[in-house]
Amino acid sequence: EIVLTQSPGTLSLSPGERATLSCRASQSVSSSYLAWYQQKPGQAPRLLMYAASSRATGIPDRFSGSGSGTDFTLTISRLEPEDFAVYYCQHYGSSQYTFGQGTKLEIK
Amino acid sequence: EVQLVQSGAEVKKPGESLKISCKGSGYSFTSYWIGWVRQMPGKGLEWMGIIYPGDSDTRYSPSFQGQVTISADKSISTAYLQWSSLKASDTAMYYCARLTGSDFDYWGQGTLVTVSS
Numbered sequence: 001e002i003v004l005t006q007s008p009g010t011l012s013l014s015p016g017e018r019a020t021l022s023c024r025a026s027q028s029v030s031s032s033y034l035a036w037y038q039q040k041p042g043q044a045p046r047l048l049m050y051a052a053s054s055r056a057t058g059i060p061d062r063f064s065g066s067g068s069g070t071d072f073t074l075t076i077s078r079l080e081p082e083d084f085a086v087y088y089c090q091h092y093g094s095s096q097y098t099f100g101q102g103t104k105l106e107i108k
Numbered sequence: 109e110v111q112l113v114q115s116g117a118e119v120k121k122p123g124e125s126l127k128i129s130c131k132g133s134g135y136s137f138t139s140y141w142i143g144w145v146r147q148m149p150g151k152g153l154e155w156m157g158i159i160y161p162g163d164s165d166t167r168y169s170p171s172f173q174g175q176v177t178i179s180a181d182k183s184i185s186t187a188y189l190q191w192s193s194l195k196a197s198d199t200a201m202y203y204c205a206r207l208t209g210s211d212f213d214y215w216g217q218g219t220l221v222t223v224s225s
Contacts, residue, residue, distance in 0.1 A: 035211035037153075044203055044215040045145075045153065056213065088153055092210035095167050097143065097155035 002026055004089050004100035012108040019076040021103045023089030028069045033092040036065055036074045039102075040085045048087075049074065081107075110134040112142075112204050112216035119222045120194050127190035128219045130204030137185035138162035141207035144178060144189045147218075148200045158207055159187055194223045 003026040013019055023034070031052035037045040047056040049065040052072055062077045076083055084107050089100040115129040130142065144156040157168040161180040168178070180187045187204055202219050205212035 033210040037212075039153075044218055045205075045212070046215070047211060047213050050208075050211045050213075090153075090211065096169065097158075099145075099153040099155065102152045 001096070002029060002091055002093055002098055004091055004098055006087075006089060006100035006103045008103060009101075010104045010106060012106050013079055014108045015079050015081055017079050019074075019079055019083070019105055021074040021076075021087055021105070023067075023072040023074070023100050025070045025072070025091060029091050029093060031068050031072070034065075034067070034072050035090045035092075037088045037090065038083075038085050039088065045088065076105075079105075110206065110214045112206060112214055114202075114204060114216040114219045117220040117222070119224070121225055122196055122223055123193050124223075125190070125192050126194055126221065127188050128202060128221065130187045130189075130216050132185045132187070132206070135206075138182050142180065142187040143205050143207050143212055144176075144187075145203045145205060145212070146172075146200045147203065153203075156189070156202075161185075161187060194221075196223050196225075199223045 005024045007022045034052040036049040038048050039045040053065045064075045066073050086102045086104050088102050091098045111133045113131045138161050141158045141160050143158040146154045156172040157178045159166045159178045159180050161182045166178050177190045204216040206214040
């Protein structure tokens with residue numbers, strides 16, 4: 001069973017700064033099956049990135065994803081006030097879906 | 109427009125049964141898998157299982173196998189998640205989501221289930 005570990009647990013930044021969120025898999029995974037979600041308080045998760053680096057429909061280009069093997073990164077180039085939320089990575093493999101524990105991005 | 113609309117919040121007692129629903133619209137309901145995801149209070153996302161409404165093929169997370177039942181009625185474009193005997197630890201928000209192979213692209217608004225004596 002693949003375990004996804006996200007770091008940091010909480011990231012405190014200011015609007016306009018760059019955010020870098022990490023997702024590490026317990027074993028090498030295909031980047032084709034790595035996704036990122038954003039969840040704001042009281043809302044359902046929203047798909048941000050799929051296949052590690054492809055933006056979902058309507059996602060602004062300040063969001064980007066990268067990585068391969070066991071290490072994946074979600075980068076937000078310049079934080080907007082609406083970007084402060086919890087972010088989850090997710091992997092699919094062997095008919096199983098796994099989420100990381102989440103990174104909370106909070107306003108500093 | 110793709111939409112997944114879930115049934116409303118439920119308050120139940122331990123030992124009671126429950127079936128919550130997720131109605132899809134705006135796309136071919138029988139052509140996409142639907143997944144269920146649990147989020148316990150203040151916690152992260154946990155995948156429970158998926159169903160293909162076209163033929164009701166169902167897969168469960170090992171953590172939820174035998175604990176819940178996932179079903180679908182393609183004639184009314186609705187997927188279901190049910191419990192036969194609820195426990196206090198089933199208190200959570202439950203989301204349905206459309207699966208595009210490896211990720212969940214559209215999500216329902218969530219159904220809050222509270223189990224308390």
